[in-house]
Amino acid sequence: MATPQVVDLRDYIRNVPDFPKPGILFRDITPLLKNPGAFRQAIEMLVAELRPRQVELVAAAEARGFLFAAPIALALEAGLIPIRKSGKLPCQTLSHTYQLEYGTDTLEMHADAIQPGQRVVVVDDVLATGGTVEACCRLVEKAGGIVVGCAFLIELRPLGGRERIARYHPVCLISYD
């Protein structure tokens, strides 16, 4: 059961037209981060959704995913697994390359980050096309982990991320059509 929603989290999302390019309406989360009550409420609502899934580890891709993953991991008493761009992690890594609108991107996770069979959730601020979160989930699975959920502050429905990652049971607090 979700924590009661005391404030409307949408009031703390700023709409920025034409960023990063013309025609795109960017959903800026910095007003929410700046408001301690709203940020706390968002974290508590995500934690309430994830707690029944018996989470052992929380994984997230840099950079904004870290802002949500760290407090969620602490609240769930779960370990935190940073997923990073190529070349940032110092030890042996697993990597996954995925398609962007133009070109590709590669994410890496430490090869020893997850024990086989551990229960993992993947967290990010925004679910758009689902490409990044799917790459994170694939990394978790390459390491032998079980993805028991994904959680996001925001989803951008028209981009189809929810359908793409349906098998990972996504939770989103704010949905934009």
Next chain:
Amino acid sequence: MATPQVVDLRDYIRNVPDFPKPGILFRDITPLLKNPGAFRQAIEMLVAELRPRQVELVAAAEARGFLFAAPIALALEAGLIPIRKSGKLPCQTLSHTYQLEYGTDTLEMHADAIQPGQRVVVVDDVLATGGTVEACCRLVEKAGGIVVGCAFLIELRPLGGRERIARYHPVCLISYD
């Protein structure tokens, strides 16, 4: 007063020789992040040091700084201000360019992130030369904020960061000579 140290946080830092290049001993924090008790203790110790400074905002540069800034901001009931590489923030920004070993780097903060006179701490995982944290502090000051402290999990003493940012009253939990 600091929270009693139940575990030795050093036991959760992995030393990786020759990363990112030969001759460098990298201090890898991922084992600490993966251990919920150790990560919680680190956050609680930093919060205990910062609480008396009457912090209104916690600022941090991407990416690893976010891992510490988010839980610290929530614990202090302070706002969280993300500082990012060029071009990532959607609204009007302040920017600061600083010297790296080879070349320069630029960090940006939203121009409306801080009200003049607000009390701000800057958080990061590692204090090395102090270049990044100094750039963050300069951004806070450009916006009219008052830097009332800086906090780090680790400091690398020989790199002189503590001296460089002494005026910002740094706190570090683990010091390596």
